[in-house]
Amino acid sequence: NIIPEVKQTLAKIKNFTNRVVDGQFKGYTGKAFTDVVNIGIGGSDLGPRMVVESLHYYKNHLNTHFISNIDGDHVTEVIKNLNPETTLFIIVSKTFTTQETLTNAETIKKWFLQSASENDIASNFVAVSTNLEKVKSFGIAEDNIFTMWNWVGGRYSLWSAVGLTISLAVGYENFDAFLNGAFSMDQHFKNTSFDKNIPITLALISIWYNNFFDTESEVVIPYTQYLEKLAPFLQQLSMESNGKSVDRNGEKITYQTGNILWGNTGTNVQHAFMQLVHQGTKIIPVDFIGFEESLYGNKDHHQKLMANFYAQAEALYAGKTLEEVHLDMKFKGDANKINQLLPFKVFEGNRPSNAILIKKLTPKNLGVLIAMYEHKTFVQGVIWNIYSFDQFGVELGKELANKFLIK
Incomplete structure (x- = not known):
């Protein structure tokens, strides 16, 4: 019976969304988040990106950005005007081994560490993945890991924790x-x-x-x-x-x-x-x-x-x-x-x-x-x-x- 796990994940998405939107969950310097960056590719990008843009009319104050391609120029364009203190990064990778996603995540991590410490990663990075050990070795706190399941295919995954960016962009009520x-x-x-x-x-x-x-x-x-x-x-x-x-x-x-x-x-x-x-x-x-x-x-x-x-x-x-x-x-x-x-x-x-x-x-x-x-x-x-x-x-x-x- 997978329903209890699904409900538990949705409850975690709801709680996290409300805390970020209300300014209770803050970045490493204690400032509320203004921007959210979704780092993923394929189903970890196309679905959430499509829904966020389709529901732009319903968006809240958070500015949402997407990084998918391994094109370094694009990564630079996205982050060059962002403030690391007020940006929340969501790394979405079922296995946490996808070349494009991990390369982009490491590049952003290096940029982030120019003004922050390794310990600060836990405040500004969250992940959606099944590979808990690799996520934790990246520096992400266990409380900030949103699990998904191996039976969820990427192109069908926007209804799962992969939809966290959607929830943050338009609020949990609209996501629900x-x-x-x-x-x-x-x-x-x-x-x-x-x-x-x-x-x-x-x-x-x-x-x-x-x-x-x-x-x-x-x-x-x-x-x-x-x-x-x-x-x-x-x-x-x-x-x-x-x-x-x-x-x-x-x-x-x-x-x-x-x-x-x-x-x-x-x-x-x-x-x-x-x-x-x-x-x-x-x-x-x-x-x-x-x-x-x-x-x-x-x-x-x-x-x-x-x-x-x-x-x-x-x-x-x-x-x-x-x-x-x-x-x-x-x-x-x-x-x-x-x-x-x-x-x-x-x-x-x-x-x-x-x-x-x-x-x-x-x-x-x-x-x-x-x-x-x-x-x-x-x-x-x-x-x-x-x-x-x-x-x-x-x-x-x-x-x-x-x-x-x-x-």
């Missing part, structure tokens, strides 16, 4: 609402019949186009700038889970599996890649995600935003025939010019898209949305008869990088 939203989708997925089950329906639609129309890729387009980081998060969720070429018996697969997933926010995409989606030679299924209400209540902007949301979906399915184009252009030039332009202005239509409409971007509704895509990914893996919870494909590159590092 986010978890409750995911739970409600879990219950929907578990208890709803197949014909009304949203994740199952999405998975079946995706497989239909991938395996029977050879679409290969699909696009996710949220019509809110808050969800700018949704596509990178879903890329890991989908492609790391289902980018497999052998089945559960180790046999070579003879059919298409993982989709290539990409996207960005509307209406920006309409001025970037939607030309390909509307008139390209490839059929590219789209998930449009829209919200009925804006957060700040600017009706003029939101009406125009949502008009484009609906227009893009209609343009994909309805298209524009040669006759319709000709009728539009009938009085806009001579006949020869019109006939030359006609083929370029035709939209074939009958191009697939899902319009996912949500009342408002709240922590709970974001939890619902993310859990929906998680369950969709799982269902695809079951139907394809592949393991969605491993990622052996990332190992060879790591081994070769170490070989080149030694050279």
Whole structure:
């Protein structure tokens, strides 16, 4: 029974969050924290970063930063304007051996020790990990270690202690609402019949186009700038889970599996890649995600935003025939010019898209949305008869990088 451990971890996250936000838990000089830096990569970065940016409207006074890439220039850019006295560092690594995360953590530790002592690490550093001994040898106090479990996969981990940065950024009440939203989708997925089950329906639609129309890729387009980081998060969720070429018996697969997933926010995409989606030679299924209400209540902007949301979906399915184009252009030039332009202005239509409409971007509704895509990914893996919870494909590159590092 894992529930008592989960509740214990959540209680610790709640207590720690409240103490940091209220200024009770202080840095090594006794000053309250102003900044939080999340150090992690993959699921230890993409999930928390996506949620924190998506829920920026709900943020408190703490400024949140993320360091993932082993690019030293980026690390320097993040920390150069930070005050070590008022910055809380969260090192997120299940094994506490991840090359990128540990390299970045050691670099930050050296920077920190330019103005602090080894003993001060216990005040300004916390960790999320299963490897307690390595965390303690880094200098982090045992009370500041948030445990996770080996059975929690990185790309599914933002609901665990990996979500500590989320809780600090938006407050524990909002983090709890986010978890409750995911739970409600879990219950929907578990208890709803197949014909009304949203994740199952999405998975079946995706497989239909991938395996029977050879679409290969699909696009996710949220019509809110808050969800700018949704596509990178879903890329890991989908492609790391289902980018497999052998089945559960180790046999070579003879059919298409993982989709290539990409996207960005509307209406920006309409001025970037939607030309390909509307008139390209490839059929590219789209998930449009829209919200009925804006957060700040600017009706003029939101009406125009949502008009484009609906227009893009209609343009994909309805298209524009040669006759319709000709009728539009009938009085806009001579006949020869019109006939030359006609083929370029035709939209074939009958191009697939899902319009996912949500009342408002709240922590709970974001939890619902993310859990929906998680369950969709799982269902695809079951139907394809592949393991969605491993990622052996990332190992060879790591081994070769170490070989080149030694050279």
